[in-house]
Amino acid sequence: MNRERVAGKPRLMVPQTAGFVYCPGCHEPLVARAIAEALEDLGMGDNAVGVFDIGCSSFLLGIMDIDSVIGPHGRPPDIATAVKRIYPSNIVFTVQGDGGLLSIGADPLMGVLARAEKITIVMINNAVYGTTGGQMAPTSLAGQETSTTPGGRDASKHGFPVHAAEMIATFKSTAYSVRCAVNNPYNYEQTRECLRTAFTKQMDGVGFSFVEVLSACPSNWHMSPAASLRWIEESLMPEFPLGEFKNVDKME
Numbered sequence: 001m002n003r004e005r006v007a008g009k010p011r012l013m014v015p016q017t018a019g020f021v022y023c024p025g026c027h028e029p030l031v032a033r034a035i036a037e038a039l040e041d042l043g044m045g046d047n048a049v050g051v052f053d054i055g056c057s058s059f060l061l062g063i064m065d066i067d068s069v070i071g072p073h074g075r076p077p078d079i080a081t082a083v084k085r086i087y088p089s090n091i092v093f094t095v096q097g098d099g100g101l102l103s104i105g106a107d108p109l110m111g112v113l114a115r116a117e118k119i120t121i122v123m124i125n126n127a128v129y130g131t132t133g134g135q136m137a138p139t140s141l142a143g144q145e146t147s148t149t150p151g152g153r154d155a156s157k158h159g160f161p162v163h164a165a166e167m168i169a170t171f172k173s174t175a176y177s178v179r180c181a182v183n184n185p186y187n188y189e190q191t192r193e194c195l196r197t198a199f200t201k202q203m204d205g206v207g208f209s210f211v212e213v214l215s216a217c218p219s220n221w222h223m224s225p226a227a228s229l230r231w232i233e234e235s236l237m238p239e240f241p242l243g244e245f246k247n248v249d250k251m252e
């Protein structure tokens, strides 16, 4: 009987060789896979440079077979700017956590938006600082218990969650801004498509593109992988709705 191949490992994903192993149920490797597939779909795997941040996304370096560089925490947008200006025909993208992009690296993010850099930023929104033990991030929900807000995030002391995809959509330099998730096969396929669109905006020279992905961190949410999937749907998505916030073919 002939069997139809319905899924396989993308060529750009490599067996994990580094000492680090992602926690069970972590969605970051799925984001890496979606990026790998989007680059393969576009035939750009050999002409792409990933700039990874300090944080759990830094381990994409060990599982993706693309040219890559790692930056000091929060600085990937600056490095991506330089790489893109030196190699303008390459797809240049960063992968950063919500802490790395919105707090520690808020200044480099503002720089690329102000200068209208034609790069792509992929932000992993797991509502915590994952690598360092689950401290509050700018994206932590109201009432969310984290290691630095053991009584829950209290707006009067800790402020409100930051909506990156909506905020970035307000900049004239932004060609594309979207929020996705990889919590089920449908949303995974949507993420792959959004990444293709984001990279295409860059290849066409339209402007800056941004893809935020809701991502499970079971270890720091203190939940099982299955409970994390439910928490994404019941708690994260109401605060961070999925969808496109900007999609234009010309900066104006």
Ligand SMILES: Cc1ncc(C[n+]2csc(CCOP(=O)(O)OP(=O)(O)O)c2C)c(N)n1
Binding pocket: 054, 055, 056, 057, 073, 096, 097, 098, 099, 100, 101, 104, 124, 126, 128, 129, 130, 131, 132, 137
């Ligand atoms: C300037 C600087 N501040 C703090 C740290 C410590 N640090 C390393 S990773 C990290 C948290 C990363 O969180 P996030 O960016 O959300 O990524 P995640 O691990 O959740 O994917 C912190 C605070 C650092 N390396 N450099």
Ligand code: SF4
Binding pocket: 021, 022, 023, 025, 026, 027, 028, 056, 126, 130, 131, 216, 217, 218, 219, 220
């Ligand atoms: S700490 Fe969280 S983000 Fe980091 S690998 Fe584990 S589950 Fe993933």
Ligand SMILES: [Mg+2]
Binding pocket: 097, 098, 099, 124, 125, 126, 127, 128, 129, 130, 137
């Ligand atoms: Mg994080």
